[in-house]
Amino acid sequence: MDKAFFLFINKLLRKLPVFHVIVNILSSRIRIEAVDFINAKNDSKILDIATGTGKQAFAFARRGYDVIGVDLSEDIVKVANRRNIYENVTFIVADATNIPFKNNQFDVSCISFALHDMPLSIGKKVLDEMVRVTKPKGKIAVVDHALPKNKISRYLVYHFVKAKEGKNYIEFVKSDLQTLLRESEIKVEMELSVVLGAVRIVKGITQNI
Secondary structure (H helix, E strand, O other): OOHHHHHHHHHHHHOOHHHHHHHHHHHHHHHHHHHHHHOOOOOOEEEEEOOOOOHHHHHHHOOOOEEEEEEOOHHHHHHHHHHOOOOOEEEEEOOOOOOOOOOOOEEEEEEEOOHHHOOHHHHHHHHHHHHHHEEEEEEEEEEEEOOOOOHHHHHHHHHHHHHHHOHHHHHHHOOOHHHHHHHOOEEEEEEEEEHHHOEEEEEEEEOOO
16 A cells, blocks of 8 residues: 555545544544543643643533643634633643643643643653652643554554644654653652553553652
8 A cells, every 4th residue: 555545545534524523533532531531630730732722621521620721823722712711721822841830730630632742852742741740640631543453453543643643743652751750759659551552541650749
């Protein structure tokens, strides 16, 4: 199977309304599974990094957590604010490599489907900042693309997602995420594989003092 074939099928699928419905359903389900998997205490304060339009932040908010979502794009934050129906969520414009909060402010810091968009060097800086603003022994969560173990599924997923995401995705999925987390003083506790191995949810604990 060549690259041109995957590009053609990918473009064809994305034109079909049912494709977008399925993607949105899967995306919503992943956000819910992430909240369940992280299993934060009821009074936890949550930071959602690179929050985008707020889907992960809203998933936390529906469970009653106090959430702050940050994103570098002012336009995206405006969209998140327009969609916000929760009193326990706040969105602000902020650089994830220089988060405007003091040390040890949050019980949980989460980043969903954003690390794969960054060069690994930038991703490392973001993880370091997440650790800095999270309390000692607080939780760090990463939700992002992965590659299935099955060879055929792995091949299909890699080429379909690569056609949309580009070179940073390639670097990300071929890297060792758990090593990257350990380098940022995050002790990996558990990893959950979802969507037949195409997505993973990693939960860790900060080792900062």
